[in-house]
Each structure stands twice: as C-alpha cells, then as structure tokens.
Amino acid sequence: MSIRRSTALVLLLALFAGLFAGCSDANGAVTMLSVDGTDVYADEFIYYYNTMLASFQNTFGAENFNTMMQNAEFAETMENSLKTSATNQCAMRITLTNAAKDLGISLSSEDQKTLEANKKETISNLGGTAAYENYLKETGISDRLFDMVNEFSMLYNKIFDSFYGESGSRTLTKDQLKTYFTENYLTANHILKLTVDPSTGAALPDEQVAAAKEKIDEILAQIRGGADFDTLVETESEDTGKTTNPGGYTFTQGDMTAEFYEAALALSEGEISDVVQSSLGYHIIKRLPLDMEYFDENLSALSDSYYEADFYAYITSLTSAADIQYTEDYDNLNSSNLNYYLGK
Numbered sequence: 001m002s003i004r005r006s007t008a009l010v011l012l013l014a015l016f017a018g019l020f021a022g023c024s025d026a027n028g029a030v031t032m033l034s035v036d037g038t039d040v041y042a043d044e045f046i047y048y049y050n051t052m053l054a055s056f057q058n059t060f061g062a063e064n065f066n067t068m069m070q071n072a073e074f075a076e077t078m079e080n081s082l083k084t085s086a087t088n089q090c091a092m093r094i095t096l097t098n099a100a101k102d103l104g105i106s107l108s109s110e111d112q113k114t115l116e117a118n119k120k121e122t123i124s125n126l127g128g129t130a131a132y133e134n135y136l137k138e139t140g141i142s143d144r145l146f147d148m149v150n151e152f153s154m155l156y157n158k159i160f161d162s163f164y165g166e167s168g169s170r171t172l173t174k175d176q177l178k179t180y181f182t183e184n185y186l187t188a189n190h191i192l193k194l195t196v197d198p199s200t201g202a203a204l205p206d207e208q209v210a211a212a213k214e215k216i217d218e219i220l221a222q223i224r225g226g227a228d229f230d231t232l233v234e235t236e237s238e239d240t241g242k243t244t245n246p247g248g249y250t251f252t253q254g255d256m257t258a259e260f261y262e263a264a265l266a267l268s269e270g271e272i273s274d275v276v277q278s279s280l281g282y283h284i285i286k287r288l289p290l291d292m293e294y295f296d297e298n299l300s301a302l303s304d305s306y307y308e309a310d311f312y313a314y315i316t317s318l319t320s321a322a323d324i325q326y327t328e329d330y331d332n333l334n335s336s337n338l339n340y341y342l343g344k
Contacts, residue, residue, distance in 0.1 A: 036098065195209045195280070219236055220284055260278050264287055269288065270287065272285070
C-alpha cells in the first residue's frame with residue numbers, strides 16, 4: 001500500500017533552503033521517500049529519474065523533447081511519469097534486497113572482491129582517482145551510490161540465477177515450456193496496406209490513407225468472394241517483413257500492435273478477419289495453426305522471454321505490497337531543481 005504525504009507548496013529554493021533541514025539524514029542527504037522503512041536519498045532517486053529522462057530525450061530527440069516540455073500539461077505529465085519510474089526503481093532495489101535475505105542469498109567475499117576489482121578498473125579507465133571524482137561530480141552520482149548500484153546489480157543477477165539457472169527453483173522443463181508456448185503464442189499472416197511511411201513512421205497524406213482503405217476493402221471483398229488469401233499476401237501486402245516471414249508470424253502479447261494481436265487472438269484457426277486498423281495501417285488477418293517448428297527453433301529465446309516475464313511479475317508482487325512513504329521533497333522535486341537536491 002502506498003501512503004502519500006503531498007503538498008502544493010512551490011518552494012523558492014534559494015530563499016527557503018533551511019526548510020529542508022528536517023528531511024535530511026545525519027550526513028545531510030535529502031530523503032525523498034522510504035520503502036518499507038528504508039530511506040531513499042536524493043542521489044539515488046535522481047539517478048533513476050535522469051536515466052528515464054535520458055531515455056525520453058533519446059526517443060523524442062533532445063531538442064524536440066525540450067520544446068515539448070514547454071507545454072505545461074505535457075511537462076506535468078512527464079514529471080509525474082519520471083518520478084513514478086524512479087520510485088518504482090527504488091522500490092525494486094529495496095524490496096528485492098529484502099527478499100534476498102529471506103531467500104538466503106547474499107554477496108560472498110568473492111563477489112565483493114569482484115566488485116572492488118571492477119571499480120578499480122573503472123577508475124583506471126577514467127584516468128585515475130581525480131578523474132573518477134570529477135566524473136561523479138559531473139554526473140551527480142556519489143561514491144556511495146556507485147557502489148550500491150553495482151552491488152545491487154550483482155545481487156539481482158544472483159537472485160535471477162537462483163530462480164532460472166540450472167536446477168533453479170523456477171526453471172521450466174522443455175515440456176513445461178512447450179505448454180507455456182501453446183497457451184500464450186499464436187501464428188497468423190496478414191495483408192497490410194500502410195498508412196505510414198515504413199522508413200520514418202510518419203503518417204501518409206490523407207489522400208493516400210483514403211486510397212489504402214479503399215484498396216483493403218476491395219481485397220477483403222475478393223477474399224469473401226473466394227480469392228486465395230496467400231496469393232493476395234504475395235501480390236498486395238505492403239508488409240516489409242513478408243519476404244523473411246512468408247508463412248506469417250508467430251507471436252505473443254506485446255510482440256505486435258495491440259490491435260493486431262487482439263484481432264488475431266479473437267479468430268479461430270483458418271478464420272479471416274474483417275479489416276483491422278492499427279498504427280501501421282489496414283490489415284486483413286488470417287489465423288493459422290500454431291507453428292511448432294518455431295518452438296524448436298527458438299527454444300532459448302522463448303525460455304529467456306518467459307523467465308524475464310516471470311521475474312518481472314515476481315518483482316511487481318514485491319513492489320505492489322511495499323509501504324511507500326513520500327516526503328515533501330519528493331513533491332517539490334522537478335527537472336529544474338535537480339542540482340539543488342544533489343547539493344550543487
């Protein structure tokens with residue numbers, strides 16, 4: 001359960017810095033929130049915040065993203081998303097660390113030696129201690145956080161291996177994995193008329209979209225009149241992947257657009273859909289028998305996919321049960337005052 005202590009107060013940081021004194025630990029680190037009684041300090045929270053911020057900037061392009069942030073509604077939505085993401089990362093670290101204790105998993109002395117060796121190598125690669133300290137200052141990462149992130153990364157991997165490694169507690173046999181595959185995957189082929197430029201993703205002009213809709217309706221009428229679906233895939237589909245996937249696609253939820261997946265899932269084997277619109281264009285979909293050769297050819301990838309999804313569900317069960325307490329500093333933090341909270 002999450003209990004939130006919020007405030008609408010907008011702080012003028014330069015004038016009211018003294019108000020934060022009660023939210024700091026003995027070393028002056030500002031507490032942003034706590035998870036099951038464990039405090040999360042600003043350096044860790046902002047590290048995750050900035051990681052997600054960089055991801056958004058990379059997705060939209062830094063200049064375009066900065067322009068979008070000038071819109072107050074978008075900026076508010078983005079700030080909330082960044083803070084939620086950072087909170088989830090902090091909650092994952094703390095709840096998974098606590099779970100490791102219950103599982104009897106910890107870092108050994110050899111693990112600690114490996115971490116120390118890796119850190120020395122990092123410092124050497126950066127050019128020495130002074131360069132390392134400058135790197136920490138420039139990135140807003142403390143030495144404590146550097147160590148903690150790397151320790152948690154190793155602990156995370158040890159828990160994962162204990163679940164899904166050889167003789168792991170959650171490792172599936174081939175037969176169990178095949179059951180998972182048959183219950184969660186499907187095979188389908190389609191005829192696609194694009195409404196976006198396949199190279200850029202940009203929407204096509206309205207007249208081309210209208211022409212695509214008219215054409216896909218004509219193709220559907222041909223199929224309902226007895227025309228061969230596979231032949232029309234070859235001659236009419238604008239799917240750029242049809243050359244490498246002539247027999248269609250085998251997929252699960254999340255692999256395709258939601259509209260395509262839901263439409264294919266609703267079909268019986270051999271059934272052909274009406275026109276389905278997705279973010280890519282207009283589809284006519286045919287559900288096919290599940291391709292079991294795909295299972296044999298992609299066994300390793302399928303097991304990896306299952307284990308990652310299962311571990312994510314396990315982590316979600318931990319974080320959703322966590323007691324998260326927020327401070328006023330959490331509410332007041334935003335992209336314009338990060339440096340203040342990092343003590344710059």
